[in-house]
Amino acid sequence: MTHVAHGAFALSSRLDAFAATAVVDRPTLVLDIERVSMQYRALKAGLGFARIHYAVKANPTREIIERLVAEGSCFDAASRGEIELCLSQGADAAHISFGNTVKKAGDIAFAHQAGVTLFAADAEEELEKIADNAPGAEVYIRVLVENSQADWPLSRKFGCRATMVPELFDRAVALGLRPVGLSFHVGSQTRRPEMWAGVLDHVAEIWRGLQAAGHELSVLNIGGGFPAFYGDAVETPTRYGAQVMDLVTERFGAVPRVMAEPGRGMVAEAGLILAEAVLVSKKSADDTHRWVYLDIGRFSGLAETEGEAIRYQFTTPRDHDAMGPCILAGPSCDSADVLYEKRPVMLPMTLKAGDRVVIRNTGAYTSAYSSVGFNGFPPLDVIVL
Amino acid sequence: MTHVAHGAFALSSRLDAFAATAVVDRPTLVLDIERVSMQYRALKAGLGFARIHYAVKANPTREIIERLVAEGSCFDAASRGEIELCLSQGADAAHISFGNTVKKAGDIAFAHQAGVTLFAADAEEELEKIADNAPGAEVYIRVLVENSQADWPLSRKFGCRATMVPELFDRAVALGLRPVGLSFHVGSQTRRPEMWAGVLDHVAEIWRGLQAAGHELSVLNIGGGFPAFYGDAVETPTRYGAQVMDLVTERFGAVPRVMAEPGRGMVAEAGLILAEAVLVSKKSADDTHRWVYLDIGRFSGLAETEGEAIRYQFTTPRDHDAMGPCILAGPSCDSADVLYEKRPVMLPMTLKAGDRVVIRNTGAYTSAYSSVGFNGFPPLDVIVL
Numbered sequence: 001m002t003h004v005a006h007g008a009f010a011l012s013s014r015l016d017a018f019a020a021t022a023v024v025d026r027p028t029l030v031l032d033i034e035r036v037s038m039q040y041r042a043l044k045a046g047l048g049f050a051r052i053h054y055a056v057k058a059n060p061t062r063e064i065i066e067r068l069v070a071e072g073s074c075f076d077a078a079s080r081g082e083i084e085l086c087l088s089q090g091a092d093a094a095h096i097s098f099g100n101t102v103k104k105a106g107d108i109a110f111a112h113q114a115g116v117t118l119f120a121a122d123a124e125e126e127l128e129k130i131a132d133n134a135p136g137a138e139v140y141i142r143v144l145v146e147n148s149q150a151d152w153p154l155s156r157k158f159g160c161r162a163t164m165v166p167e168l169f170d171r172a173v174a175l176g177l178r179p180v181g182l183s184f185h186v187g188s189q190t191r192r193p194e195m196w197a198g199v200l201d202h203v204a205e206i207w208r209g210l211q212a213a214g215h216e217l218s219v220l221n222i223g224g225g226f227p228a229f230y231g232d233a234v235e236t237p238t239r240y241g242a243q244v245m246d247l248v249t250e251r252f253g254a255v256p257r258v259m260a261e262p263g264r265g266m267v268a269e270a271g272l273i274l275a276e277a278v279l280v281s282k283k284s285a286d287d288t289h290r291w292v293y294l295d296i297g298r299f300s301g302l303a304e305t306e307g308e309a310i311r312y313q314f315t316t317p318r319d320h321d322a323m324g325p326c327i328l329a330g331p332s333c334d335s336a337d338v339l340y341e342k343r344p345v346m347l348p349m350t351l352k353a354g355d356r357v358v359i360r361n362t363g364a365y366t367s368a369y370s371s372v373g374f375n376g377f378p379p380l381d382v383i384v385l
Numbered sequence: 386m387t388h389v390a391h392g393a394f395a396l397s398s399r400l401d402a403f404a405a406t407a408v409v410d411r412p413t414l415v416l417d418i419e420r421v422s423m424q425y426r427a428l429k430a431g432l433g434f435a436r437i438h439y440a441v442k443a444n445p446t447r448e449i450i451e452r453l454v455a456e457g458s459c460f461d462a463a464s465r466g467e468i469e470l471c472l473s474q475g476a477d478a479a480h481i482s483f484g485n486t487v488k489k490a491g492d493i494a495f496a497h498q499a500g501v502t503l504f505a506a507d508a509e510e511e512l513e514k515i516a517d518n519a520p521g522a523e524v525y526i527r528v529l530v531e532n533s534q535a536d537w538p539l540s541r542k543f544g545c546r547a548t549m550v551p552e553l554f555d556r557a558v559a560l561g562l563r564p565v566g567l568s569f570h571v572g573s574q575t576r577r578p579e580m581w582a583g584v585l586d587h588v589a590e591i592w593r594g595l596q597a598a599g600h601e602l603s604v605l606n607i608g609g610g611f612p613a614f615y616g617d618a619v620e621t622p623t624r625y626g627a628q629v630m631d632l633v634t635e636r637f638g639a640v641p642r643v644m645a646e647p648g649r650g651m652v653a654e655a656g657l658i659l660a661e662a663v664l665v666s667k668k669s670a671d672d673t674h675r676w677v678y679l680d681i682g683r684f685s686g687l688a689e690t691e692g693e694a695i696r697y698q699f700t701t702p703r704d705h706d707a708m709g710p711c712i713l714a715g716p717s718c719d720s721a722d723v724l725y726e727k728r729p730v731m732l733p734m735t736l737k738a739g740d741r742v743v744i745r746n747t748g749a750y751t752s753a754y755s756s757v758g759f760n761g762f763p764p765l766d767v768i769v770l
Contacts, residue, residue: 125737160668164667283549335543353489353510353514368756375466375753
């Protein structure tokens with residue numbers, strides 16, 4: 001067993017063993033595929049009868065999809081490209097939901113022809129596109145929720161307000177679609193299960209209103225938000241999932257089909273990035289903080305450091321030395337490519353150019369964000385163990 | 386001649402002619418290579434004796450480098466990858482400066498062996514790496530300037546404070562390097578030449594201090610900041626360059642070698658993006674603003690909309706209809722993938738899914754930022770006319 005404990009740095013001894021000896025010449029994401037299986041099973045144990053639709057966007061590495069197909073997972077796809085990826089790894093089209101509320105007509109038609117039957121929508125025009133290109137499909141309506149307590153609350157980009165849900169249900173019926181339920185998102189990295197309560201209350205009220213209006217609801221998609229360990233203690237996936245499902249059952253009773261879409265919560269802890277310090281400097285002799293520049297930055301995989309929202313942990317071979325605060329930045333000539341400045345990072349005072357820097361729990365939302373080659377740096381490399 | 390006028394939408398009739406009839410199935414950057422030549426010549430006419438080092442990071446499309454080599458341009462490279470690109474297109478290594486102040490030792494050694502002789506630095510450790518891997522090289526010290534009036538002021542990421550410059554010069558000499566001058570950056574998209582005055586005053590003071598200390602200075606690298614047209618009037622490139630050089634000469638007299646590094650100012654107006662509206666919606670019946678979702682967003686080429694810093698112009702085939710405010714967002718399931726929300730964009734009230742949306746003056750800092758495939762969407766395609 002490689003799973004040590006939440007709250008500890010070392011979550012996968014295979015990753016650490018590899019990191020200890022690996023020589024790489026550019027930033028590299030190392031994934032432990034056994035850790036993905038373990039996490040899937042732990043989440044499944046907690047989520048019970050809910051179906052897990054892995055949010056492919058979190059990490060579309062082929063081997064992850066292949067492994068999750070073997071584990072029996074379903075998938076949440078954001079695009080035609082992600083549907084094609086899942087199908088290529090043996091996923092059943094009936095196990096793929098097209099969860100992006102913003103879809104091109106041609107991509108809906110592609111999904112429909114491939115056998116995908118379940119689509120997300122939050123607007124009338126989207127329902128019209130689905131009706132035209134996937135006639136008779138099942139749709140769920142995404143609800144906008146704003147009382148998130150997540151580390152990375154979502155914007156207003158997705159979902160419609162409660163007042164619009166009934167008319168979208170009616171419109172879907174008129175268009176020959178089958179409106180089967182609701183979806184929502186509590187916000188990325190919602191660290192404690194009890195943070196779901198307010199959002200679930202809000203959605204349950206809409207749910208009951210639709211039932212009272214005569215709609216038969218069979219699908220509740222509770223979305224993502226399942227946390228990863230980034231330094232603040234989080235519940236184990238099994239206990240987290242079980243507590244969320246308790247909150248769901250209290251409010252919704254027996255729903256025929258509950259879907260959950262972990263992405264970060266499935267793969268973040270299955271990966272670490274091998275990086276390197278390229279420069280350690282001060283701007284003036286009396287600077288209290290050092291600047292540390294890594295060979296990876298916001299445009300080569302660490303996009304989620306935007307606004308310093310997601311705070312990764314760093315380890316180096318010099319961590320037994322005295323530590324001091326650093327401003328951390330990426331290697332590009334882009335002045336926005338600064339990772340942590342408002343809340344500096346503690347790194348060894350002896351750190352110098354050429355030192356290995358390991359960035360932990362980076363299996364989610366890293367490689368996929370990497371640019372094609374901004375500043376001439378190649379995309380984040382990926383190795384699967 | 387395709388150059389119409391600054392302040393007008395139509396800067397290249399070749400681009401517009403192509404856009405009017407082109408059919409593309411995904412977001413595509415279209416570049417007019419003749420427009421790049423024209424801009425190079427216009428900038429050169431204004432900058433006079435200054436050498437132009439094109440900032441490759443702005444757009445590393447092969448045909449642009451090839452064309453600028455033919456025009457006689459020099460190049461500013463941010464990485465080994467960009468040096469390799471320039472060399473592959475026939476650039477002379479002596480015409481390439483390695484302008485990133487954050488370089489891996491191995492990349493410095495590569496550049497040195499390839500014949501690159503001029504390197505940037507802003508820290509002691511960087512000078513040590515250069516001395517070890519490119520012995521005897523010429524270096525210029527980048528100065529941190531903070532009184533920028535640019536549309537996109539830079540962070541404190543690059544450059545050292547004035548007080549540290551003399552010791553870095555002394556250290557460079559002690560390491561056997563040749564410290565030949567200074568560089569700075571006024572900030573990206575500095576719209577008016579007179580905005581350079583304060584920064585030039587500051588750098589000239591450091592320059593004179595170094596001369597007084599006995600250093601012989603031959604290189605003044607004035608960096609980038611040359612603006613593109615994004616809706617607010619900007620000076621023509623020739624007049625802008627000439628006015629900046631007047632300000633430089635007033636303060637520095639006859640410098641043997643002045644370098645300028647236009648990136649945005651060289652290529653932004655040589656490109657437009659063909660995009661498509663994927664969804665037009667409201668979140669509730671009484672919403673005053675529509676949400677318009679495009680098939681391109683922050684993670685597929687429009688990274689510079691971060692913080693709504695760079696404001697592109699949009700044209701559609703329905704611009705003769707009544708216009709209304711929109712919140713504009715990208716196609717990914719990422720809630721941060723919103724382009725303009727604080728200051729909405731005016732678009733036709735009749736706009737609907739499937740309509741062409743042209744994003745103008747997007748030849749710089751777009752394709753290179755594109756992710757490898759976030760959410761399963763392919764990178765921004767590029768067509769060169």
